[in-house]
Amino acid sequence: MTVIALDVGGTSMKAALVPAPAEPGAGGEDVLASESWPTDRTDPVGGILDFAAHMAARAKALGRPARAAGIAIPGIVDEASGTAVHAANLNWRDVPMLHLAEERLGIPVAVGHDVRTGGLAEAVLGAGRDAGDFVFVAIGTGIAAALILGGGTYPGVSGWSGEVGHIVVRPGGEDCACGNRGCLETYASAASIARRYTALAAVPAGHSTPNGSVNVRAEDVIARAGTDETAARVWSEALDCLADSLAATTLLLDPGLFVLGGGLAQAGPALLEPLEARLAERLLFRPAPPLAVTRLGDRAAVHGAAILASRLL
Template sequence: MKYVVALDVGGTTMKGGLVTGSGEVTAFDAAPTGRADEAVALVRSYAGELVTAGMAAFGQPPAAVGLAVPGIVTADTAVYSANIGWRDVPVSAFVPEGLPAMLGHDVRTGGLAESVLGAGRDEGDFLFLPIGTGIAGAIVLAGEPYGGSGGWGGEIGHAPVWPDGEKCACGQIGCLETYASAASIARRHAARTGGRLTAKEVVERIGHDPDARAVFDDAVEALAISLAGYTMLLDPAVIVIGGGLGEAGPALLDPLRERLAARLAWRSPPPIRQAALGVQAGMLGAALLAWRAAG
């Protein structure tokens, strides 16, 4: 049976699996990503382990390897990642010799998976917005993620929402991510209370904790402002919310739908849906890249 090796390489850990032509996934334990040159070697050895496991399971090498990686990425080069610290790494450095392989940007690769297999399946044009430690988006146009002229497209988390807002870690003022990422929700609640709750715990407390309510309301308002801008600019068929905070489901999506509708006076808001593939989006997208590399 034909299969591919798929890797979702995050800033601290990577997850990999074997994916068959009919979409069956055998996921493997996550492994640490490491930093810089060491990270390249660790990805390569992890990919090698997956190929060996594939040989044992299917009696043949994989058709190809697909890798979702953070930072600035082209199909054949990991150009730069601030988190991992690598520069200009060719795709061949990540995989055992002789195997066809393709790279993709982590969030756009997740967007590709949602486009082909998930919540954007019946939509050509949509925004995939995973909300996790940070916020980045995948602009999907006619079914394909759009990376912009230099690979920076989709960085909606660093589009300002409040001109006199708080300073973002990126150096700008009032970025969406400063208010609405899971890390920011936890940080802003801690700044008001001295507590140490996760974003999930903050969301669970909005019914009875005024500080949680205030922080959550700021996050929803920031998202609504941002999504109103995106809606006016690109007229998406749907907005797909993913990531750890997306798992909050209606607790986040219902107020967000309401606030987005309130920000738009003369057009209807696009529907907002929860992502369908959860944490597997990156790996499934990497598998789709691998099938492309295999032709």
């Protein structure tokens, strides 16, 4: 059997056709076909439904019609009803995504929060497999977490759990888009690392820097941290703020592991090693949980959407 998996939470939409059940030992990491489409900024819901319908047609053409679909969406999500409550970057409010997709596709659909869906995939197929309870932290344009408790994702009472990006780590600090000041996201998201370096190094965004790069990215800042004082300072502050938030999460929740995902996780040991040291420095009366990087990379949410879909069968 085949399921359709969609992740519409990133800068573009991703989809895959996956054999079901999408669980370990059942070929869950196999993918029959995958595509990426640009997000439709004027009609994001229509764009998602068109993309899903296109994948259903592809499955049919392959002689393996899809029996269910899973859609990972960003923002605030009511997973029980499959409602897209709110997502700032997609400008929607209370969209009955599950209902609309079932109507369009004629098969059962499951809807999940993108970061929680990614965390589920890490739990079932990735770095959190056999780990017990853990926290998946996606560090990209923003920062959000998924709490994996008892083998499943914990959404909180109203679907707002894991908003670690807005934990204040520097009281009275830099302005955040949320209206507060000193939020983790303001110092440690990939976007903020690039923005802070650009501002401090007086590199106009989109312009050439003295050494020729254009549009500095977080990975450039990390790469320069060994030789460039401004890069070292911005990266060190990001690591300190990340360590502060992981320490707070550890004290509150006592997880067995942190799995780091999102774009910044591509830094690998350059992220893990200093972060492990700084987390241990902050936890003086208890051991620090181990850190790991995502095994599924930017496909975690697609894999998770396939798991959600296959669990409907």
